[in-house]
Amino acid sequence: MFHKEGFFIITTSFIITVFVSVFSEYIITNSLLKNFIQFSAIFVLIIILQFFRNPKRFINPDSKKVLSPADGKVVVIESVFEKEYFKDNRRQISIFMSPLNVHVTRYPISGMVTYSKYHPGRYLVAWHPKSSEENERTTIVIKSSEYGEILYRQVAGALARRIVNYAKEGDKVTQGDDAGFIKFGSRVDLLLPIDVPINVILDQVAKGAKTIISSI
Numbered sequence: 576m577f578h579k580e581g582f583f584i585i586t587t588s589f590i591i592t593v594f595v596s597v598f599s600e601y602i603i604t605n606s607l608l609k610n611f612i613q614f615s616a617i618f619v620l621i622i623i624l625q626f627f628r629n630p631k632r633f634i635n636p637d638s639k640k641v642l643s644p645a646d647g648k649v650v651v652i653e654s655v656f657e658k659e660y661f662k663d664n665r666r667q668i669s670i671f672m673s674p675l676n677v678h679v680t681r682y683p684i685s686g687m688v689t690y691s692k693y694h695p696g697r698y699l700v701a702w703h704p705k706s707s708e709e710n711e712r713t714t715i716v717i718k719s720s721e722y723g724e725i726l727y728r729q730v731a732g733a734l735a736r737r738i739v740n741y742a743k744e745g746d747k748v749t750q751g752d753d754a755g756f757i758k759f760g761s762r763v764d765l766l767l768p769i770d771v772p773i774n775v776i777l778d779q780v781a782k783g784a785k786t787i788i789s790s791i
Contacts, residue, residue: 576629580739580756588623592616629679629753632784636685636750638721641771641789643781644683644754645763647672652777657766660690660716660726665766666773668788670781672761680729680763681784682717685750688742689724690716713740713755717748721791726766729757751784 595616603609634642651669656662672678694712711731718724729738739756742748757763767773767789774787781788 576631580627580758584623585627588620592620626674626678628677630677632681632751632782634751634784638685638719639791640787641683641722641725641765641767642681642750642784643670643775643786643788644727644765644783645670645672645680645781646677646783647763647781649775649777649779649781650762651764652773652775654769655766657726659714661724661766664769665726666769666771668765668767668773668775670763670765672757672763677783678757678761679753679783680727680755680757682742682748682750682752682754683727683765683788684717684719684722684725685748686717686719688715688744688746688748689718690714690726691740691742691744693738693740711738713738713742715740715742715754717742722768722771722789725768726764728764728766729755730762730764731757 596613599609599612603612647670649668650671651667653667654664655667657665657667692714694714713729714726715728716724716726729740731738737758738761739758741753741755748754765788771789771791773789775781779786
């Protein structure tokens with residue numbers, strides 16, 4: 576299954592691939608060149624399809640667990656001062672999403688959205704220490720029954736040029752549901768209360784709505 580954010584690009588790419596394949600079949604006489612062009616068009620289409628894939632993750636929401644909001648590698652686990660919303664110390668877990676990862680973001684916990692804000696910004700590489708503060712990003716806060724308020728950020732990377740965020744203030748959201756999409760390389764930061772246990776380690780490969788980031 577593919578994410579709805581990719582429908583236009585997928586449809587357009589499919590039409591272009593068919594056109595290029597048919598055009599080259601009847602116009603180009605050099606068989607090597609024709610095969611190369613057709614293969615290249617199909618290869619690009621496959622890359623686009625895999626980027627916009629949206630595997631369904633069926634879970635039973637659990638208020639005592641915070642699940643990974645994205646697929647990718649855990650690149651940061653540290654205590655930081657969160658100055659946008661909480662203005663206090665929080666435990667930050669950051670997940671880097673390469674272009675090969677699923678780029679859907681999912682709600683890490685069930686609750687009510689109490690804050691949702693878009694920030695324009697730069698396009699530093701997503702693993703850059705300053706990317707969380709300087710890159711284009713969205714900040715979302717969810718108030719949950721067990722953890723209180725937790726925050727997550729969708730952070731654009733060097734290739735990303737569009738962040739899609741579905742969370743709106745006042746929404747009641749369900750753990751594991753689609754929360755948005757980041758196109759072409761990105762990072763998600765998750766900021767939890769400073770004293771909660773962390774169940775992941777650096778360089779661990781996390782799976783959105785499956786990997787348990789914290790449990791109490």
